[in-house]
Amino acid sequence: MANTIKIRARLSGDTTTVKALISHIMETGLRKNSKTGETIPAHFIQEVVCEHKGETVMTAQWGPAISKNPYLSFRFKGAEKGDTLTLRWVDNKGESDSIETKIA
Amino acid sequence: MTNMKRRTLLKGSLAAGAVGIAVGSGLLAPRTVLAAWPKDAFKATSVDEALNSLVGQSQLEGSDKIEIKAPDIAENGAVVPVSVETTIDGVESISIIAEKNNTPLTSAYILSPRAEGFVATRIKMSETSSVIAVVKAGGTLHSTGKEVKVTIGGCGG
Numbered sequence: 001m002a003n004t005i006k007i008r009a010r011l012s013g014d015t016t017t018v019k020a021l022i023s024h025i026m027e028t029g030l031r032k033n034s035k036t037g038e039t040i041p042a043h044f045i046q047e048v049v050c051e052h053k054g055e056t057v058m059t060a061q062w063g064p065a066i067s068k069n070p071y072l073s074f075r076f077k078g079a080e081k082g083d084t085l086t087l088r089w090v091d092n093k094g095e096s097d098s099i100e101t102k103i104a
Numbered sequence: 105m106t107n108m109k110r111r112t113l114l115k116g117s118l119a120a121g122a123v124g125i126a127v128g129s130g131l132l133a134p135r136t137v138l139a140a141w142p143k144d145a146f147k148a149t150s151v152d153e154a155l156n157s158l159v160g161q162s163q164l165e166g167s168d169k170i171e172i173k174a175p176d177i178a179e180n181g182a183v184v185p186v187s188v189e190t191t192i193d194g195v196e197s198i199s200i201i202a203e204k205n206n207t208p209l210t211s212a213y214i215l216s217p218r219a220e221g222f223v224a225t226r227i228k229m230s231e232t233s234s235v236i237a238v239v240k241a242g243g244t245l246h247s248t249g250k251e252v253k254v255t256i257g258g259c260g261g
Contacts, residue, residue: 015220028228030206046141047141052218055216055218056216057215057216057218057219058213058214058215058216058219058223059213059214060211060212060213060214060223060225061141061142061146061211061212061213061214062210062211063146063207063209063210063211064146064207064228065202065205065207065209065210065211065227065228065229066210066211066225066226066227066228067182067183067184067225067226067227067228067258068182068183070225070226071185071224071225071226072223072224072225073187073222073223073224073225074213074215074219074220074222074223074224075219075220075222076216076218076219076220077218077219077220078218
């Protein structure tokens with residue numbers, strides 16, 4: 001599950017804007033396989049956490065109604081250029097990934 | 105290609121199995137796996153039920169300090185870009201609700217005091233409905249809505 005996250009964090013004034021794209025199937029558990037008629041089990045990201053200097057700045061709680069290959073953007077204050085930002089996600093099957101980026 | 109798929113499937117089920125065992129044997133409390141994913145709120149089939157479960161109240165106060173950006177007409181309900189921005193002070197969380205989805209709550213964002221009142225994402229919508237942004241600040245739920253027409257639903261089926 002390496003490299004599922006693309007992230008960009010940019011400082012402007014005192015505000016850091018974070019934009020992230022995650023590649024994930026985000027299966028709702030409602031769709032059926034058109035050949036077998038079997039329901040495709042739900043498989044979606046439940047939580048995305050962003051940390052800056054050991055402090056959580058944003059926690060996203062997601063249901064299956066977030067689109068496939070999710071996009072997420074948010075802003076926060078109090079960071080400086082070059083600071084490290086960590087973003088990680090966990091899905092309903094316990095799979096996860098994380099990434100570190102430097103604020104530009 | 106089929107081989108690769110099989111491999112990911114195998115890996116997935118192995119990982120799930122390992123977590124299952126860890127949870128079963130009490131090594132790992134479910135809480136530590138996922139901090140507090142509000143399962144009941146995401147399973148709720150009405151807006152009131154979802155909000156009661158998520159934040160313990162469902163009384164909404166209309167606010168003109170919240171702006172929702174979403175298309176008027178979404179051709180593909182599977183990908184509806186939505187952003188919510190608010191100038192309300194002391195925002196604790198922002199929730200995005202698609203009123204007529206089977207389970208209306210799409211997502212909730214818990215914001216630290218350093219975060220600004222802004223989130224953007226892409227949601228799935230099953231049919232034409234109101235998208236509601238609920239901003240929790242100072243114990244009150246502020247909200248505003250925007251109608252989005254959906255041409256093709258995006259929740260499977």
